[in-house]
Amino acid sequence: MKNLRIIKQLVVRFQGWRAILYFGEIILMGIINGITVVMLSDIVGLITDTAVSGGNIWDTDIVKRIIIFSVLEFGVSNILGVCYNNEAKRTGATMRNIVFGKALMLPVSFYENNHTGDFMSKLTYDTNMASGIFGSRFRRVMMPVIIVCVCVVPMFMKCPPVMAGLLVLCILSLALNLAMVPVLAGYSRSISDDNKAISRSVTDMLQGMETIRMFPLQSVIGQKYNEANERCGRNMKKQGRIESVVAALRNAFDLIGAVAFLAMGIIYIQKYNGKVGSLLALYTMYGAFQYNFLMMGQYIPSLTSWLVNAERVLEFLELPEESFRNCSDYNAANVPAQADVEFDNITFAYEGQEQKIFDGYSAAFTMGKSYAITGESGRGKSTLMKILMGFYRISGGSIRIGGHDIYELGLENTRKLIAYIPQEPYMFHDTVRENIRNGNPAASDEEIIRAAKKANAHDFILQLENGYDTILGERGNTLSGGQRQRVAIARAILKNAPVIILDEATSALDNESEQLIQQSINDMKDGRLILMIAHRPSTIATADAEWRIV
Ligand SMILES: Nc1ncnc2c1ncn2[C@@H]1O[C@H](COP(=O)(O)OP(=O)(O)OP(=O)(O)O)[C@@H](O)[C@H]1O
16 A cells, blocks of 8 residues: 555656656557467467468468557557657656756755655665666566566456466465565565665765874775675575575476466366367466566566665655745835844754754844854854745744845745855856856856955956866866855856855965955945955954954
8 A cells, every 4th residue: 555655646747647658558568468479379369270270371461460460569669669768768867857956946954854865766766766666667667567467368358267276376486486575575675775875985985085184084984885885785695596586486386386287287188189279279378377477576566665765765855945035016126225133132052953043033234244153162142044945944033134134035036135245155067257147147257347446356267277167177177266266256246146145265275365355345345235244453443344153
């Protein structure tokens, strides 16, 4: 029942009405394959009996059957196969889009509180397995069921007692396979967990390489990876062992079936005076019948295992998203005329933590001024800014920009009013020009250059190998810290937001870079509010006022 619920959710979420095409194609392929099995068996019987009785095997009836068989088997069936493949690939692509789209909608808190590796494992391993269900598992389970259903009646009509005996054998073999389903599903769960642990080690390695080298932590990280890898290997081996026992039993049943068929066939010919052609026809059909039973036995457990991964993907899709409710009659472009920021009696604690970071806290910042936000480490400077940007929600009080409550404006509108420059601004793997353009996708090249000049970035950009068309490596690693900051400031200038937040943007820079950046920041001040989380006395000194959180 649980698996049926998962399948239903998968179909509703990732296929919608297209499920009719996808499953319709599988059903049609199954029916056609079933019909060709029956036809082939008839053709074999007819040719044999005609040859034994000395007749003409190129009789028009036989040739007609062969032609129809060929058209169905090699023409229609293959066309349907191509259509089915297209549908399956489309569903896989839709699934990956939906999962990635969901990831983009999750609150920042999700990424702060979950390991990137867990998330990567979900985005890659679990999603690939789940899309593989549409790629092959449904077809491999459904088609044999349909083929067996199509064959069973004609087969029984040919020789009821022989077929009844063989059917019992097939059902026994299938039952044995299905008994293994829960065990295999258990291993799938463990392997998925192991993959998470492996991804965790890989992301730790990628993100913390300098720390790993300098401490050095190679052996610690290496050991964690090895442990997860070996655990995964052990679980896969155990799963593989069970699968091979199941396969061996299937083969044994296959052999028993063939011997039983031979014995019963001999009795059938001797006792009922049956024809050799009929027996051969029966054997052809039974071969296909039994093969498809074997397929069911093999793929039903495997489908169930993959549904475990699909369930994890579905759980991921159920996670609460960031609310982007926007006030309909609000036009963000009208507000910047007045962009004072007020925190009024706010209360906030991180989820699952008893200690409140802010309890009835108030603060007010006036437009046209720059403020250095100071306070002891851990007091809540970054948290205050994250709350203002809507990354976390307060449980009491209100926050206003230009007199508008940010929750009434909605997150999207609020964020249009704020440009954020973190301590380590992220650069995308793209050109310098496009990285700056992210501040305002509609900006012209001239506007980009103007913003870069204001940010004191223009000169160094021109000296890069390809100027504004230089591709920045992953995270902008090819730039110095100060250069990255200046590109980030150009991006913020281009956004033209009335509130600018800098989170210790100059703390890691030398004096010269800091001065250049401070100069750019001061140039941005007119008609804007600048909030700088600051530790350095030199940064604090450049601000119009200091706001100390105590
Ligand atoms: N995502 C989080 N989940 C739970 N607690 C958090 C989270 N982020 C920060 N905290 C806690 O909230 C408190 C305030 O942190 P915050 O980063 O806002 O302080 P800060 O004043 O900016 O510190 P610093 O000057 O050291 O950067 C700290 O005790 C910190 O441990």
